[in-house]
Amino acid sequence: MRGHDYLDREIETATLKAIQKLQEAELARQLDYLFSRSLFYQDKFRSAGVRRKDFRKLGDLARFPFTSKQELRESQTAHPPLGRHIAADWRNVIRVHSSTGTTGKPSFVGITRRDARMWTRLTARSFYTQGCRKTDTVVHAAGLTLFVAGLTSKDAIESIGAVFVPLGTGASEKALTMIPFLGANAMHCTPSYASYFADYVRREAAIEPRELGLKKLFCGAEPGAGIPAVRTKLQEDFGARVTEGLGNADMAPIIFSECPEQAGMHFNGPDFVVAEVIDPDTEESLPIEAGVTGELVYTSLQRECVPLLRFRTRDRVTVLGTSCPCGRTGFRLRCVGRTDDMLIVLGVNVFPSAVRDVVSGFHPRTTGEIQILLEGPGPKVVPPLRVVAECSGPPSANDELKDEIERKIRATLVVPASVELVPAGTLPRYEMKGQLVRQLSRDKV
Ligand SMILES: [Zn+2]
Incomplete structure (x- = not known):
């Protein structure tokens, strides 16, 4: 029966009440652990004036302080190698991953055997939700080495019983021959890579990407695959169903993922993570209901090496x-x-991905590739917002399109924009994460 098939039925179909009860018990245990083992949290709790007994029910979580990426970075710099927020004995750590983050300086995340088991299960549940099955052969065309979703995806996909092909990044030439040769029917990659690879296949092999035989694209590591126009284009290019996943380098590789209904990503790990949505300005916890937009905040459960409480992800979600x-x-x-990508134009918040969303809506007249040009470091932008967009024909024959996009951006995002059309293939393609914003003053240096 389509869709009604789960890796962990009990947890994936549990009632809200049952989840709350489970999380309350697990959170109490995680707090016991933090109060007894984490020097980092002992200090934070002391300065916030909260005690263990302040937690009785799930709603009490809001009384506890947030944790920021900046604090973790400082903790790691001051107490190498893993930081003062590490709560497990070093001898119980079995693996270390890193994320380069936006600042370029890597930060490290350690896991114990139990943490690894938990990551594997949650990641497997996420892939299974996306439709990964035992009969699949999955090409992993994403980071494999230090990236948290590299080796964990290997463990997770293997645990489902599917075939894992560790292709890695920068291997499009190999992918081209290997996918049909192995009869691979699924690919795990970023949406930027999927779009790059579609162009590559047409250019280098002179065939349509759909001829490769991929039926499932598991996308993640950046937003994009959930944007209707981007998804439609990828699905048409590859003749495959596109679903996306969302994780966090400091919490778990994949925590949310989309089922074949393709109606947004399900929260898959209530037994391992408490997910809150907060207003990033007032820091108040918002109700989890349709239409609510805010910043995603994670609290780990059952975690040994890097237990994090109310970790602010900076991911803006609806x-x-x-x-x-x-x-x-x-x-x-x-x-x-x-939330840290956000631009402000005339007092209005604008997300680069939302601009891409609007431009992608003009496909096939646009390719969907855009770049926003900034004169300064942001987030404040002197209007109009400068957007470079790729169009399908020659830009000179597309004056109307330029006007239409500008009007649509103004109507949808309520900001004035100046659109420059360039021929398809002009903007850089990224094999890992896409870059939607370019700062001009930085180029001149
Ligand atoms: Zn669903």
Whole structure:
């Protein structure tokens, strides 16, 4: 029966009440652990004036302080190698991953055997939700080495019983021959790579990407695959169903993922993570219901090496619903960008991904590739917002399109924009994460 098939039925279809009860018990245990083992949190709790007994029920979580990426970075710099927020003995750590983050300086995340088991299960549940099955052969065309979703995806996909092909990045030539040769029917990659690879296949092999035989694209690591126009284009290019996942280098590789209904990503891990949506300005916890937009905040459960409390992800998300025809009860959301990517034009918040969303809506007249040009470091932008967009024909024959896009950006995002059309293939393609914003003053240096 389509959709009604789960890796962990009990947890994936549990009632809200049952989840709350489970999380309350697990959170109490995680707090016991933090109060007894984490020097980092002992200090934070002391300065916030909260005690262990302040937690009785799930709602009490809001009384506890947030944790920021900046604090983790400082903790790691001051107490190498893993920081003062590490709560497990070093001898119980079995693996270390890193994320380069936006600042370029890597930060490290350690896991114990139990943490690894938990990551594997949650990641497997996420792939299974996306439709990964035992009969699949999955090409992993994403980071494999230090990236948290590299080796964990290997463990997760293997645990489902599917075939894992560790292709890695920068191997499009190999992918081209290997996918048909192995009969691979699925690919795990960023949406930027999928779009790059479609162009590559046409250019280098002179065939249509759909001729490769991929039927499932598991996308993640950046927003994009959830944007209707981007998704439609990828699905048409590859003749494959596109679903996306969302994780966090400091919490778990994949925490949310989309089922075949393709109606936003389900929260898959209520037994391992508490997910809150907060107003990033007032820091108040918002109700998890359709239409709510805010910043995603994670609290780990059952975690040994890097237990994190109310970790601010900077991911800006919109809740799409709390039920689904697939039967999963984990709420559904879409990530609309990063709160630190946000631009401000005439007092209006604009996310680069939202601009891409508008331009992608003009496909096939546009390719969907855009770049926003900034004179300074942002987030404030002197209007109009400068957007470079790729069009399908020669730009000179597209004066109307330029006007239409400008009008649509003004109507949808309420900001004035100046659009420059360039021929298809002009903007850089990225094999890992796409870059939607370019700062001009930095180029001159
Ligand atoms: Zn569903």
